Amino acid sequence: MNKFFWSAGLFLAQIVSAQYNYPATPEKPVVDDYFGTKITDNYRWLEDLKSPDVQSWFKAQSDFSNNIIDKIPNRETLFNRMKEVQEMNGDSFGVVMQRKNLYFYAKTRKNESLSKLYSRDLSTGKETLIFDPETLGKNTQITNFTLDLKAEKIAILLSKSGGExxxxxxxxxxxxKLLKDEIGPIWSEFSFEFTPDGKSVIYTKMSTADPNSNMLLKDMKAMxxxxxxxxxxxxxxxxxxxxxxxxxxxxQFTSIGFTDDYQYIILRLSSVRSESPIFVAPYSELKNKKIKWRQIVKxxxxxxxxxxxxxxxxLLTHKDAPNYKITLTSLSKPDINNAKTVIPESKDAVIIAIHSSKNYLxxxxxxxxxxxxxxxxxxxxxxxKVQLPPGVNSSLPLNAHENDNIYCNNVNWLTPLTTYEYNPEKGNAVKSKYLNSETxxxxYNQLYEVKEVEVKSHDGVMVPLSIIYPKNIKMDGSTPAYITGYGGYGISYEPRFSTRLSVLLEQGTIIAIAHVRGGGxxxxxxxxTGMKANKPNTWKDFIACSEYLVSQKYTSxxxxxxxxxxxxxVLxxxxxxxxxxxxxxxIAEVGMTNALRSETTANGPNQIPEIGSIENKEDAKHLLxxxxQSKVKKGVKYPAVIIRTGMNDSRIVPWEPGKFAAILQKNSGSGKPVLLxxxxxxxxxxxxxxxxxxxxADIYSFALWQVEHPKFQPSKN
Structure with a gap:
């Protein structure tokens, strides 16, 4: 593979004249036949991430992009402002747990970039640093933690540089002191727990730690x-x-856990599909050579x-209740079809999640x-109803094994997160003394407006759209606007305060969130209505919301x-x-842009319940x-595109964004930059x-440059 060297003068000429001499990407066509539909893939060779040629190609793309981006002014200003806004929040907290009169939590101090573990004595208010992950090496990060019942041991899940x-x-x-035990590999999202005597830990083990192995997220074991x-x-x-x-x-992932009272072990065969097979066994089965599992949910x-x-x-179920209901049956003799309804389905709201404390659900x-x-x-x-301020209120237990204390996080588009503590036996929720910082x-509510509207999509369905904009906006189409959406797995894009988006707002940019189908x-x-055969609704809803912003003169x-x-x-x-x-x-970030090839990756089979299988004729039609990737056509005037990938990404492997960048660089007829x-x-x-x-800071600078924001235009001199 050739090495690439460019002078600063050449790059400056490119960035001003919009002529881009991208790193060479050879075309090596491979033709696939998807049940009679033939697709030519010119960049299949990029899928071999172990190849020195592929590694050199990614490095050349990275250098090329960085040299272009480095010429955009005020990137450092955006970065520094994001840091300033983060510091306005004071310290930020992650997971919190309680044992007796102590709180344990992960916390990122306002002037630091990584979280550390702390404890807080509630009787004295004294905070103690327990563990700094970087004592084990630079960029070591705390992913999760849990405690034994006596607070004598803490199990800490650790990763490196964004890896999972x-x-x-x-x-x-x-x-x-750290014990000699080292358990793994474990995927970042899987839970782990101490047994009640604190002598053992249950967890889910991955079959390999090789990020390039096709078995990475397969054949896991509960241990x-x-x-x-x-x-x-x-x-x-x-x-x-x-x-x-x-x-x-x-x-399927063998997710393992205990009931709050430690009477049972619970096993879920989980995937991206929310409806998992669930099994139980008495806790006493742990002493046996093999567990006798009993299935209670199909x-x-x-x-x-x-x-x-x-x-x-x-049971939390959407059986005959698309907005969900909570029902109750017997564990020893479950009769799911005739379970008692405890909380009926609501007509205008959705039951999103459940969790427990000792005596409450x-x-x-x-x-x-x-x-x-x-x-x-x-x-x-x-x-x-728990009385909390309006907004999005989420909660978690502090110690479901022993008490009914929970902590609740309240947030809105323009209202940063505030944490409340609540116990059903003690009255109203109160603002936490120790889990908030001075901000x-x-x-923001004096500076910006929030408008919640519904937009008619291509098929007449009304799609919610959230619009956040400066109060002094001119409704003449001249204002830059940033619109985002998700539309997958039934996940709702609920209001949340975002440090980085608040800085984008400060640049006079409108922020819009399209709540497209595929979400919840x-x-x-x-x-x-936004998965498999219905997946086109996801991007068509997004297009309809984008057209609304244009037609109403928010932007152009x-x-x-x-x-x-x-x-x-995909969206x-x-x-x-x-x-x-x-x-x-x-802006395509770590995105699934090559759905036809997704199933060949380690995380691909896990996606089948959501998008279908390429081995199934009907599903293949929808994946097409x-x-x-296969929709990019020669000479079409595509927008400027920046495609982000992380080289430690095991969910969307880097070759998928890489191939999308390669085909756009080769075929776009607009003359606008395409950067990987x-x-x-x-x-x-x-x-x-x-x-x-x-x-x-880099990505937003690129975008603001391309929409002709005056602060982000490279010098022509």
Whole structure:
């Protein structure tokens, strides 16, 4: 592979004249036949990430993009402003747990970029630093943690540079020293728990730690590790190989946990599909060589979550209730079809999630824009609304094993997060003394307006659109606008305060969020009408919302920036290939832009419930429609595009964004830049805020340059 050298003068000429001499990308055509439809893939060779030629190509693309971006003024100003706004928040908190009179939490100090573990004595208010992950090496990050019941040990899940292949270490809190145990590899999202005696940990083990292995997210095993022993001797509690009677698929995750009272072990065969097979076994089964699992939930039951208390089995289900309901049956003799309705389906809001404390079940009721919190007394089944400020209210237990204390986070588009503490037996929620910091934000509600509207999509369906804009805006189409959406897995894009987007707002840019189909804003039907055969609704809803911004004179096509992240890669990729004239800029972040090839990746089979399988004739037809890569045509005037990938990403492997950049660079007829933004210190995401702010300062600067924002125009001299 040739090496590429460019002078600063050449790059400056390119950036001003809009002539781009991209790194060479050879075309090596491979023809695939998808049930009679032939697709030529000229960039299949880029899928071999171990190839020196491919690695050199990514490095050349990275250097090329950085040299272009480096010429855009005020990038550093954006980065510094993001840091300033972060510091206005003071310290920020992650997961919080309580043991007796102590709080334990991950916290990022306002002048730091990575979180550390702390404890707080509630009787004295004294805070103690427990663990700094960078004592184990630079860019080591805390992904999650949990405690034993006596607060003598803490298990810490650790990753490197945004990667999600983690290892678990155990800190002895009595000596403040790490034990020799090292457990893993473990995927970042999987839970792990101590047994009640604190002598063992249950967890889900990955089959390999090789990020390039096709087995990376397959054939996982639920395990138990006895502290002080070699992890190689850990016992398998559930797996496809050792427990064939479970009928587990190779791509299903064996997620393991305990009930709050430790009477039962719970096993879920999970995937991107929310309706998982669920099994239980008495806790006493742990002493046996093999667990006798009993299935209590099938995927066809349309149950997305459960809670067990004694013999009570609570179910969150959308069976005959697309907005969900909560029902109750017996654990020992479950009769799901005739379960008692505890909380009926709401007509205008969706039950989003449930969690427990010792004596209560909590659930959220939301409409995609607001989310209220409710409680159910597990013994009396009496429901009650928890009084919290308006907005999006989420919550988690502090110690469900021992008490009813929970903490609630309240947030809105223009209202930064505030944490409240609540106990059903003690009265109203109160602002937390220790889980909030002194903030110095400006009053964003005085500076900006929020408008919630509904937009008619291509088929007449009304799609919610959130618009946040400066109060002094001129409604003449001259204002830059940034529109984003997601539309996958039934996940709602609810209001949240974003440091980076607040800085974009400060540049006089409108922010819009399209609540497209495929999400969960309007319940399970909203999800189903944006998946598989119905997936085109996702990008067509996005296009309709973008057209609304133009027709109402918020912005114009020459000022419109479209964005999609991860599964949102389908959204933005297909939006610009279907309506390239509608956008000035497209930002595709770690996106699924090559849906036809997704199934060949380690994370691909896991996506089948959402997008379908290329091995199925009907699904293949829909995947062809989703695939942005094959929709790029020679000579079409595509917008300026910046495509972000993280080289440690195991969800959307870097070759997928890379191939999308390659085909756009080769074929776009607009003369506008197409940049592949490669980050070697990131994966699908990262908790390192310096890395995050650096990325978005670069990406937003690129976008603002392309929409002719005066502060971001390179010098012509």
């Amino acid at each position: 292949i983690c290892n678990l270490k155990i800190l002895d809190l009595t000596t403040n 138990i590790h006895e502290i002080g022993t070699d992890a190689k001797t850990d016992k398998v509690l559930a797996s496809r190989e050792d427990y064939p009677e479970l009928n587990a698929l190779t791509e 995927p066809t039951d349309d149950i997305t979550d459960i809670h067990i208390s004694g013999d009570k089995l609570f 909590f659930y959220s009721l939301g409409n995609g824009i607001t989310r209220d919190k409710y409680q159910i007394n597990i013994n009396t089944l009496e429901p009650k 110095s934000y400006p009053d 804003e309007k319940g399970e039907n909203w999800h189903k 096509p020459s000022k419109l920036i479209g964005n999609g992240v991860s599964m949102g890669g 933005i990729g297909r939006a610009i290939t279907e309506r390239p004239d509608l956008f000035a800029v497209a 429609e989703m695939d942005a 933004y490669v980050n070697y210190e990131n994966g699908h995401f990262t908790s390192d805020m310096d890395v995050v702010f650096k990325e978005y």
